[in-house]
Amino acid sequence: MNAIELHNVSKEYTDFTLDHISFTLPSGCILGLIGENGAGKSTTIKLILDLLQKDSGTIKLLGKETSKDICLAKEDVGVVLDEVGIPGCLNARMVGHVMAGIFRQWCDSDFRMYLKKFQIPETKEFKNYSRGMKMKLGIAIALSHNPKLLILDEATSGLDPVVRDEVLNIFYEFTREEDHSILISSHIVSDLEKLCDYIAFLHHGKLLLFEEKDILRNAYAAVHCTEKQLSELNPTAVLYQNITPYGTEAIVKRDAIPNSFSMKPVSIEELFVIMANQTRC
């Protein structure tokens, strides 16, 4: 079963259009949704969660169509948005009481375990939390009802590197279970590069690319050479080039380059920037 399936999903606003997005997140995998601010990541996530009405297309969440069985599907989904929307006057204990009535599979002992693990005080009011603590409480809620799927919208942005690393480790742990999947959006590409099995690039509301991370890294490479060497290559194999007095670097398609070239793996961030710039051109 796929955790998420999107087919030709569109949403139109006066100043922005999410344009026929299709991708699939297989169960047990992590998909990173990458895009600059305003690319449509949050809109995509809101459409998946039925927080927004789509104009066209179909969305399936854990095998259930969101337009029909969204409440049932959400029982198995843990969500962390960029702002955890807990009323400021509530403390973690109160939040636990509220959530216990919302999720059928709520596990209070798990919730307390996460509070302890994340060092979240049970009686401190939410409004007095730091951003990192707020995020960690959001993650604790998302993990405490035995979800099969985590949907994380910019859950790591705004966190300091230490907390971010801690949070990413929690996500790693979550995906140790075979049927656990994660959809995570961020513009911090390095986080996703470490974590994800699949990568989707969104740019100006369009899906530029959806591919397995390893395939992407195998398909493209970075080369350092002279300008003359670069000019001898098949021009269609060169995605990007940067010529400086100190040397020439380029990102190329691996299979179109002679083996004599020394190639380095290309980062997902470099690929995204190149693809986004090419679209702009």
Add this chain to the structure above:
Amino acid sequence: MKCLFLKDFYVLIKNFKLYLLMELIFIAAFLWDSSNATYLFFSIMTIGLIPISLLNNDEQTRWNEYSGTLPCSKALIVSEKYLFELILQLSLFMIMTIAMFFSETVYHNGIFSDCIFAISAMHLCSLLMPTLYFPFCIKFGIERGRIAYYIICGPLFALGFSLLQNNFKEVAQTALPSILPLVLCGIPLLFIISWFLSIKFYRAK
């Protein structure tokens, strides 16, 4: 539904202590001087404002967005606010009824028999606030919804206030009984229409 009530109850207790204190003061003041319904009017209108403030709080804290990620239907999320309004109104009505009954029994001031129908009507009237406010807020957001609400409700409540301020008992005994059937039927009907409209607007978001 219970857990959504619980969340609003926590917010009410934590954030609206002053509202609750004002309620007690207004009720006590009315029992002290039952010929002036200003306190009663404020008391009932204040309780009607609480769910509106809760809705405002939900938007500010982004609970309205977060609750959409939880396994609660949109109809349930909207209905909870309407039902919470009814629960608050009913609670206040019961407190007032008991207080007036005891006041009449002890002081023989006739307050219970004179005012019970008028108070019932006022409670129903105060449902007008959320009835008109909620659909606007759910469709347009709190700020624009509030503007629309003041434009529509401000003159109505000003009129009611001026009628009741001076001689409440007289109004309660003469004018109000004649419009009571209209109030009894019209406002609940509007309330139900508003409830369905709000669900429709929320679903269409």
